[in-house]
């Protein structure tokens with residue numbers, strides 16, 4: 545049982561020690577990994593996936609429940625990490641049902657037939673056009689594949705650590721996907737350029753020049769900004785859905801902010817002030 549993982553800092557791209565020397569994430573928590581393009585976000589995820597022991601190019605070390613992972617144990621631990629990324633597609637010639645049953649059996653699930661309805665429900669909750677159990681994996685669109693992958697990770701894989709790499713462009717309802725993946729006491733790490741996903745986690749590590757540069761806790765003020773962002777996104781999602789269904793929009797369909805303009809400006813001033 546994984547209670548927490550710890551990342552012990554190594555070196556940035558210039559060979560200087562990382563500013564953050566230790567970062568711990570407990571089960572049930574989400575850590576957002578943020579930073580400019582090329583700052584080392586994917587490398588951090590990759591270090592965790594490999595249970596780095598100072599042998600990767602960053603020199604980081606990963607501890608599970610405070611202990612280093614010994615080399616012979618690494619292989620069996622691979623089942624403890626599941627990854628969801630926007631580039632994933634299925635290339636196997638199987639129906640969704642056969643694939644899910646096969647994976648469930650491999651994972652030792654005793655009643656695989658019984659979990660199929662839930663798997664299908666979650667998949668269709670996240671994707672646009674619904675799929676059925678008889679749909680062939682090779683026929684799935686990119687978004688449908690990712691939706692099935694999230695359902696698979698949440699319900700079948702049971703991996704206590706989930707790494708989510710830039711799902712904002714994955715063509716699925718990403719907020720719903722994050723809710724589904726985090727609702728099960730897992731350790732979740734989210735690499736994202738998306739402010740809503742960043743603010744949905746309790747803390748975020750800011751990457752710079754290949755190193756962990758800063759840890760920010762999500763403040764009460766940011767939680768209010770998040771509420772606002774989610775409100776706006778819901779409106780955008782509803783407009784998207786109506787346009788997709790072939791509707792025309794009317795004059796009343798502009799985006800409405802939930803807070804008054806004046807209050808919003810104060811909110812952002814406060815926000816900028818506290819983040820200085």
Ligand SMILES: Nc1ncnc2c1ncn2[C@@H]1O[C@H](COP(=O)(O)OP(=O)(O)OP(=O)(O)O)[C@@H](O)[C@H]1O
Nearest residue numbers: 555556557580581582583584585586587601602754
């Ligand atoms: N500490 C480090 N030391 C040496 N090289 C590093 C370090 N961290 C990252 N790199 C290398 O820098 C390059 C960019 O890193 P990475 O792909 O992780 O960036 P990213 O933040 O995920 O970028 P993007 O947002 O574009 O996906 C990679 O080749 C990676 O291996």
